[in-house]
Amino acid sequence: MTATLMDGKAFAADLRANVARQVSALKTETGVTPGLAVVLVGEDPASQVYVRNKGRQTVDCGMASFEHALPETTSQDDLLALIDTLNADDQVHGILVQLPLPAHINADLVINAIAPDKDVDGFHVSNVGLLATGQKAMVPCTPLGCLMMLRAQHGSLSGLNAVVVGRSNIVGKPMAQLLLRDSCTVTIAHSRSRNIEALCRNADILIAAVGRPEMVTGDWIKPGATVIDVGINRIETPDGKARLVGDVAFDSAAQVAGAITPVPGGVGPMTIACLLANTLTACCRSLGQPEPDGLTA
Numbered sequence: 023m024t025a026t027l028m029d030g031k032a033f034a035a036d037l038r039a040n041v042a043r044q045v046s047a048l049k050t051e052t053g054v055t056p057g058l059a060v061v062l063v064g065e066d067p068a069s070q071v072y073v074r075n076k077g078r079q080t081v082d083c084g085m086a087s088f089e090h091a092l093p094e095t096t097s098q099d100d101l102l103a104l105i106d107t108l109n110a111d112d113q114v115h116g117i118l119v120q121l122p123l124p125a126h127i128n129a130d131l132v133i134n135a136i137a138p139d140k141d142v143d144g145f146h147v148s149n150v151g152l153l154a155t156g157q158k159a160m161v162p163c164t165p166l167g168c169l170m171m172l173r174a175q176h177g178s179l180s181g182l183n184a185v186v187v188g189r190s191n192i193v194g195k196p197m198a199q200l201l202l203r204d205s206c207t208v209t210i211a212h213s214r215s216r217n218i219e220a221l222c223r224n225a226d227i228l229i230a231a232v233g234r235p236e237m238v239t240g241d242w243i244k245p246g247a248t249v250i251d252v253g254i255n256r257i258e259t260p261d262g263k264a265r266l267v268g269d270v271a272f273d274s275a276a277q278v279a280g281a282i283t284p285v286p287g288g289v290g291p292m293t294i295a296c297l298l299a300n301t302l303t304a305c306c307r308s309l310g311q312p313e314p315d316g317l318t319a
């Protein structure tokens with residue numbers, strides 16, 4: 023391997039420590055404890071693990087965690103009523119509804135019912151629009167984490183060619199917006215793109231957010247490029263065990279890239295750390311306090 027390993031675990035630990043320090047200072051100054059409400063509908067085991075981790079890390083950072091676990095059969099109206107209650111609750115500065123929601127609930131409707139100032143996932147259309155127009159927004163956590171790692175790696179991103187593979191609302195599109203805001207030349211590639219390998223080979227920064235195990239191989243990568251692998255794919259190994267891999271074939275990519283994130287231990291830990299950062303940001307904004315240091319895009 024010749025690439026520098028971008029250690030998301032260590033980066034996320036530093037970020038959480040930074041959040042904890044600033045939470046403590048905010049509490050001393052204002053007496054207010056930032057609070058995050060996480061709403062889970064149903065019993066999906068992966069979502070239960072995510073929600074538990076989010077709650078634990080929220081408390082570890084000195085913030086308040088409010089968990090609302092609702093049965094799979096919860097009606098859309100009941101969920102919307104809970105969102106209304108949380109919107110009006112002064113102790114709650116951030117609200118996250120764990121996705122996916124059961125099929126009988128319209129996820130867009132629910133997300134857009136969250137008060138934009140408390141929308142710490144950054145999925146509300148108001149935040150999407152604010153980000154797209156370069157205004158102060160709540161920024162989706164995974165792209166924010168990628169941006170922080172890229173800035174730490176490169177300093178300025180200005181003028182670099184960035185290729186984002188994937189155009190989802192939660193990763194690909196906001197990632198592209200953030201890179202554009204940092205003055206990259208941005209290409210978004212997706213399932214209908216032609217000659218995607220050639221597009222990728224032009225990238226100084228390559229972000230893979232596809233959900234296809236090890237799709238991006240070393241021969242897609244420009245020598246020395248920075249590769250951020252957002253993908254989390256569970257595959258079965260020949261001996262019948264489960265293993266997590268990214269959207270990038272790590273071994274071949276690491277021979278060509280200048281820097282690369284591993285899976286696991288790359289972008290994943292940054293996502294929750296950025297959720298905590300966004301909760302503190304939302305709290306500071308609600309109190310009219312200055313933006314927290316080093317936690318926003």
Ligand code: NAD
Nearest residue numbers: 164188189190193212213231232233252253254289290293
């Ligand atoms: P998604 O399914 O919503 O979007 C996938 C995107 O990939 C689509 O825009 C599609 O056009 C594109 N795509 C599909 N097949 C393609 C192909 N053959 N070539 C090019 N593009 C193709 O997925 P998502 O929610 O954006 O997540 C993407 C991956 O990132 C998944 O593996 C997911 O688990 C992972 N993820 C990780 C984190 C994290 O915290 N690290 C957070 C969110 C998502």
